[in-house]
Amino acid sequence: MSKSIVPVAVAGILCALGSLAAVAAPDWSKVPKRDLHVFHAGVTPIEWATKKSDHSGSAGMRKGETCAGCHEEKGALNFNFKRLADKELEPKGAPKTMTFPLGFQAAYDKDNLYIRLSFKAPSGGADKGDKDNEVKATILFADAKVPQAAQYGCWQTCHTDARSMPGADDKKTKYTKEGAYELVQWASKGNKVSDGSVTTERKMSGGGTGAKAEASKSGDTYTVTFMRKNPGEGKALPFGIAIHADNSHGRFHHVSLGYTLGVGVNADISAAKF
Amino acid sequence: MTDNDNRPGALAGLWATLRQPSSKYSLLTIVVIAFFGGITFWGGFNTGMEATNSLEFCIGCHEMRDNVYQEYRKTIHYTNRTGVRAICSDCHVPKDWTHKMVRKIQASGEVWGKITGSISTPEKFEAKRLELAEHEWARMKANDSRECRNCHSFEGMDVEKQKLRGSKMHKIGIAEKKTCIDCHKGIAHTKPKGMKEDDDE
Numbered sequence: 001m002s003k004s005i006v007p008v009a010v011a012g013i014l015c016a017l018g019s020l021a022a023v024a025a026p027d028w029s030k031v032p033k034r035d036l037h038v039f040h041a042g043v044t045p046i047e048w049a050t051k052k053s054d055h056s057g058s059a060g061m062r063k064g065e066t067c068a069g070c071h072e073e074k075g076a077l078n079f080n081f082k083r084l085a086d087k088e089l090e091p092k093g094a095p096k097t098m099t100f101p102l103g104f105q106a107a108y109d110k111d112n113l114y115i116r117l118s119f120k121a122p123s124g125g126a127d128k129g130d131k132d133n134e135v136k137a138t139i140l141f142a143d144a145k146v147p148q149a150a151q152y153g154c155w156q157t158c159h160t161d162a163r164s165m166p167g168a169d170d171k172k173t174k175y176t177k178e179g180a181y182e183l184v185q186w187a188s189k190g191n192k193v194s195d196g197s198v199t200t201e202r203k204m205s206g207g208g209t210g211a212k213a214e215a216s217k218s219g220d221t222y223t224v225t226f227m228r229k230n231p232g233e234g235k236a237l238p239f240g241i242a243i244h245a246d247n248s249h250g251r252f253h254h255v256s257l258g259y260t261l262g263v264g265v266n267a268d269i270s271a272a273k274f
Numbered sequence: 275m276t277d278n279d280n281r282p283g284a285l286a287g288l289w290a291t292l293r294q295p296s297s298k299y300s301l302l303t304i305v306v307i308a309f310f311g312g313i314t315f316w317g318g319f320n321t322g323m324e325a326t327n328s329l330e331f332c333i334g335c336h337e338m339r340d341n342v343y344q345e346y347r348k349t350i351h352y353t354n355r356t357g358v359r360a361i362c363s364d365c366h367v368p369k370d371w372t373h374k375m376v377r378k379i380q381a382s383g384e385v386w387g388k389i390t391g392s393i394s395t396p397e398k399f400e401a402k403r404l405e406l407a408e409h410e411w412a413r414m415k416a417n418d419s420r421e422c423r424n425c426h427s428f429e430g431m432d433v434e435k436q437k438l439r440g441s442k443m444h445k446i447g448i449a450e451k452k453t454c455i456d457c458h459k460g461i462a463h464t465k466p467k468g469m470k471e472d473d474d475e
Contacts, residue, residue, distance in 0.1 A: 051471065052471055053459065053465070053469035053470075053471060056443065056457040056458075057439060057443060059443065059446055059457070060439075060442055060443055060446060063446060065442060069442065070438055070439040070442050070443075071438075071439060072438075073437065073438040073439075078437060078438060078439060
């Protein structure tokens with residue numbers, strides 16, 4: 001019995017070390033960090049964001065303006081958080097912390113792209129729909145067929161009829177009308193890593209990124225490091241981040257605006273080559 | 275003879291009296307009386323007109339006090355860092371006399387609404403909110419947001435000193451010759467549900 005366990009355990013440890021070695025490959029102390037901010041967006045799906053009577057900034061969006069172009073100001077987000085927390089846009093109840101900073105670092109080598117997120121996940125959420133996971137960190141990468149992906153980030157997957165939206169079908173996941181997103185997620189229970197996609201529906205497996213992740217918690221700060229296949233040098237990947245804090249699920253996350261991540265090219269954020 | 279038979283004769287007599295030169299009062303007396311009478315009448319008329327422009331008058335009815343006034347009190351037009359307050363009439367009644375008179379005459383129709391109780395309960399008000407708002411938006415659109423521009427103007431606006439999103443949107447607004455109400459619906463009151471999208475994109 002014990003003889004059979006030992007090789008398995010050794011193999012497991014080696015795999016874990018291999019995984020850690022791969023994920024931890026960049027010297028993060030030499031990779032520039034940018035503070036992004038994630039926020040509770042309430043019920044503001046793409047239909048809301050692009051409707052003039054709901055969002056006057058939609059006129060700017062139609063002119064090619066990015067969400068961050070108007071709403072990221074002086075190192076923070078300039079949203080009217082009082083409005084976002086109000087019953088109209090958050091009928092269930094807003095979290096106590098509407099926005100928090102998230103350290104973002106990215107680096108790449110010829111095979112992989114590495115992304116490191118560091119953040120303090122706030123408590124005081126209004127929804128605790130995920131009993132299993134205290135925290136989840138998700139990144140979506142849009143392909144070239146997603147319309148205005150560089151402007152809207154994840155919003156092209158966020159729809160008024162998707163689950164956890166008021167009155168929506170609980171079985172309808174996030175989806176895109178055109179194009180596809182790669183989805184990588186780390187969940188705190190069992191350090192589970194998902195490599196999925198969002199097309200006509202969201203799938204938590206079957207993705208092509210080869211995603212791996214590791215996470216640690218120091219004090220109240222989480223550090224989550226993702227490794228995925230290098231999408232190809234010379235690409236600027238539109239992406240967005242979601243943090244589900246305090247056992248939240250569905251739309252009760254804190255999300256980033258949309259940015260582009262440059263792999264060997266200039267973009268909103270350029271990954272460091274090592 | 276009936277009363278009806280007498281009426282044309284009485285009116286004709288009154289008209290004849292009015293046309294008859296005075297034999298009792300001097301021209302000076304008549305001019306002085308007319309002058310001061312005119313001032314009194316005009317002053318009284320304008321005082322009455324201004325009274326109907328006051329915030330207190332506007333919220334004298336519970337329909338305004340309990341609904342739109344409560345919403346307005348939470349907005350920047352009621353309380354702000356500079357202490358400049360725009361009251362109901364600043365936005366909803368023209369400043370110049372001619373347009374003001376036209377608006378006041380139009381507004382007299384609201385008396386009928388009061389009598390019939392068309393918005394007498396919160397439910398009735400909500401049911402009419404969109405229609406009422408659309409009337410006001412149409413008026414503001416047609417006059418190039420004239421009442422907004424009593425205080426705000428693109429000429430006096432330094433968009434570089436504004437916050438980012440306001441600055442970017444105002445640059446678009448200036449370039450596309452937008453008017454204030456194109457974007458600022460709901461700035462002082464709750465936006466109605468079921469708003470139609472504008473056709474002027």
